Amino acid sequence: MNRWALAGVAVVTLALPPLLPERHLATFVLLLLAATVTVGVSLLMGYAGQVSLGQASFYAIGAYAAALPAVHGVPSLLGLVLAPVAAAVAAVLLGAPLLRLRGHHLAFATLAVQLILLSLLAQADWAGGAIGLQGIPRLTILGFELRDLGYAYAAWSVLAIALLIARNVVDSRPGRALRAAATSETAAAASGVAVGRHRLAVFTLSAALAGLAGGVYAFYLGYLSPGSFPVLLSIEFVVMAVVGGLGTLAGPVVGATVIILLVQLLNTLGTQPGMPDYAPSVLSYAVYALLLITCVLYLPKGLVPALRHPRKAGITR
Amino acid sequence: MSDLIGYLITGLGIGAGFALVASGLVAIHRVTRVVNFAQGGFAVLAALLTSTLLSAGLPHGVAELGGVALGALAGLIVGVVAIGRPDTSPGTSLIVTLGLGVLAYAIEVLIWGDQPRSFPGVPGVAEVGGARIPAHYLLIIAVTAVVFALMTWFFGGTDLGRALTACASNRYAAQVVGIDVRRMGLLAFTIGGALGGLAGVLTTPVQQVTFDSDVTLIVNGFAAAVLGGLTRPTIALAGGLLLGVTQTVVAGYGGGAYQTEVALVLMLTVMIVQAARTGPVPETAR
Numbered sequence: 001m002n003r004w005a006l007a008g009v010a011v012v013t014l015a016l017p018p019l020l021p022e023r024h025l026a027t028f029v030l031l032l033l034a035a036t037v038t039v040g041v042s043l044l045m046g047y048a049g050q051v052s053l054g055q056a057s058f059y060a061i062g063a064y065a066a067a068l069p070a071v072h073g074v075p076s077l078l079g080l081v082l083a084p085v086a087a088a089v090a091a092v093l094l095g096a097p098l099l100r101l102r103g104h105h106l107a108f109a110t111l112a113v114q115l116i117l118l119s120l121l122a123q124a125d126w127a128g129g130a131i132g133l134q135g136i137p138r139l140t141i142l143g144f145e146l147r148d149l150g151y152a153y154a155a156w157s158v159l160a161i162a163l164l165i166a167r168n169v170v171d172s173r174p175g176r177a178l179r180a181a182a183t184s185e186t187a188a189a190a191s192g193v194a195v196g197r198h199r200l201a202v203f204t205l206s207a208a209l210a211g212l213a214g215g216v217y218a219f220y221l222g223y224l225s226p227g228s229f230p231v232l233l234s235i236e237f238v239v240m241a242v243v244g245g246l247g248t249l250a251g252p253v254v255g256a257t258v259i260i261l262l263v264q265l266l267n268t269l270g271t272q273p274g275m276p277d278y279a280p281s282v283l284s285y286a287v288y289a290l291l292l293i294t295c296v297l298y299l300p301k302g303l304v305p306a307l308r309h310p311r312k313a314g315i316t317r
Numbered sequence: 318m319s320d321l322i323g324y325l326i327t328g329l330g331i332g333a334g335f336a337l338v339a340s341g342l343v344a345i346h347r348v349t350r351v352v353n354f355a356q357g358g359f360a361v362l363a364a365l366l367t368s369t370l371l372s373a374g375l376p377h378g379v380a381e382l383g384g385v386a387l388g389a390l391a392g393l394i395v396g397v398v399a400i401g402r403p404d405t406s407p408g409t410s411l412i413v414t415l416g417l418g419v420l421a422y423a424i425e426v427l428i429w430g431d432q433p434r435s436f437p438g439v440p441g442v443a444e445v446g447g448a449r450i451p452a453h454y455l456l457i458i459a460v461t462a463v464v465f466a467l468m469t470w471f472f473g474g475t476d477l478g479r480a481l482t483a484c485a486s487n488r489y490a491a492q493v494v495g496i497d498v499r500r501m502g503l504l505a506f507t508i509g510g511a512l513g514g515l516a517g518v519l520t521t522p523v524q525q526v527t528f529d530s531d532v533t534l535i536v537n538g539f540a541a542a543v544l545g546g547l548t549r550p551t552i553a554l555a556g557g558l559l560l561g562v563t564q565t566v567v568a569g570y571g572g573g574a575y576q577t578e579v580a581l582v583l584m585l586t587v588m589i590v591q592a593a594r595t596g597p598v599p600e601t602a603r
Contacts, residue, residue, distance in 0.1 A: 051408075051411070051412070053415075097585075097589050098585070098589070100589055100592040100593060101588055101589070101592050102592075103407075103408060103411075104352040104407075104408075104411055105543070105588050105592070107352075107411065108352075108536070108539050108543075108584070108588075109584075109585055109588060111532075111536065112536060112581040112584060112585055113585075115532070115536065115577060115581055116577070116578050116581050116582070119575075119577050119578060120578070231532055232419070235415065235419060238412075238415075239416075242412065278426050278427065278430060278431060281426055281431070282423045282426050282427045283423075285419050285420065285422040285423035285426070286420065286423040288416070288419050289416045289417065289418075289419040289420030289422075289423060290416075290420065292412065292413075292415070292416035292419070293398065293413055293416040293417065293420070296409055296412045296413055296416070297398075297402060297405070297409075297413065300409065
């Protein structure tokens with residue numbers, strides 16, 4: 001994307017929040033947070049070649065790490081700083097053994113980690129247990145307590161930080177090393193790439209991004225429970241990354257936008273009078289599933305490359 | 318002592334369910350190299366259909382067969398989508414089956430709603446070694462034993478089964494001797510679907526089923542199958558039984574809240590030890 005288009009998108013998205021009604025503002029905030037997590041998932045899948053089915057666990061770790069101290073009176077900004085740190089520390093500790101695994105083994109291992117985390121959280125009375133953690137204070141930055149509009153800009157900044165980091169990683173020497181390792185691990189290792197270390201670094205980075213987004217999420221909603229982070233949420237992040245296009249910077253943002261807007265639209269449709277009460281969930285499951293399957297089979301590079309080079313990214317593979 | 322016997326037998330019954338899911342995963346993986354994420358969904362679909370058929374007045378046996386048939390059909394459909402296009406890599410197929418698993422949620426909630434369902438199994442209580450156990454557990458164990466014996470005979474003693482085994486051990490050589498590898502892959506998916514369906518139909522009377530129970534089933538099934546490297550059905554059977562027994566014994570002696578963790582940590586340990594011993598999984602050429 002060229003510089004002017006980027007500036008245009010930035011200006012439009014910055015001008016948008018005050019114009020949105022409250023209901024759509026919530027969608028806007030959640031969309032930006034989901035896009036932030038997806039940037040990490042996309043780095044992991046596109047550049048390290050690994051699927052994580054447990055990314056929501058780092059989102060959860062970040063959220064709880066931000067909310068727990070804040071509930072006990074620690075300044076909320078400090079909690080927000082703790083969120084990515086806690087997620088990154090967890091990723092290093094988990095990644096050291098888990099990243100020995102590849103492909104479907106790693107996919108199941110990350111899924112298992114999330115199930116373990118959810119089960120532990122549900123039993124942890126100090127974290128609110130299965131009922132959840134209530135009364136999380138609002139985020140206060142320099143004595144200024146954030147309201148709805150403030151969270152929109154907080155989420156915007158978080159996504160901007162994530163994209164900036166991702167761009168620098170992709171353009172860097174370690175970024176090239178990672179791409180080499182994703183194509184052929186043996187060849188990369190033979191060329192002197194410390195594959196294991198790079199892989200752990202990108203896993204940690206993606207966890208930190210998820211943790212940071214989780215921190216904002218905790219303060220924005222003011223309530224957390226293990227049920228806020230189902231396995232389906234992890235799958236959603238994968239769907240967003242795949243639909244948008246792996247290995248591109250705009251991909252995660254486009255993927256998250258397309259999916260969240262579509263699901264929101266169907267949700268509105270599904271809650272119309274006369275629709276059965278299960279309609280919203282059925283419609284959103286169907287959307288995730290059909291978009292994921294169609295993209296993987298017919299647009300394996302995702303929407304962004306397909307829009308950029310309509311002929312190249314199509315059916316031919 | 319009678320407590321322990323009770324836990325062992327209920328554990329074997331629950332583990333038999335995991336073993337059936339696991340053997341379905343193995344049946345599909347060894348022929349197609351695809352780890353089928355929708356495997357738990359077959360069990361859920363079969364169980365839900367059986368509950369509908371039973372409440373519509375069909376006799377036991379017929380309703381259960383209907384459920385298993387739906388599992389097999391779902392398996393075939395998943396197979397067609399996941400490996401129907403030529404040159405779909407196993408990694409791509411994994412994501413496709415993940416998508417199909419989520420699609421199954423939409424269909425299940427649409428038809429059966431999101432409330433847990435169950436149906437009665439074998440009534441009564443059996444006494445084994447002084448322990449009183451619901452008789453249905455004995456049925457699960459017996460049916461699983463018969464099914465595994467049939468599978469051993471099928472894969473080793475029939476032409477079709479041997480063709481499947483040939484695809485599993487060397488796709489290229491199998492193609493050379495005239496075996497249609499893709500058709501064998503679809504057959505493997507159908508068998509996997511039926512096995513998954515059977516697991517759901519057998520275990521639902523002792524464990525309620527909801528549309529999202531497939532996550533527990535697939536994770537436990539994968540844990541059992543991964544012990545044998547996803548290619549050996551007998552080890553998958555042993556793994557499933559071991560998981561079931563461990564979980565019930567842990568739950569029975571007071572760790573009820575931690576029974577999921579036991580299975581999951583066991584699975585992670587096995588995978589990490591395997592990876593440490595053999596090095597990373599060999600790369601496929603692209």
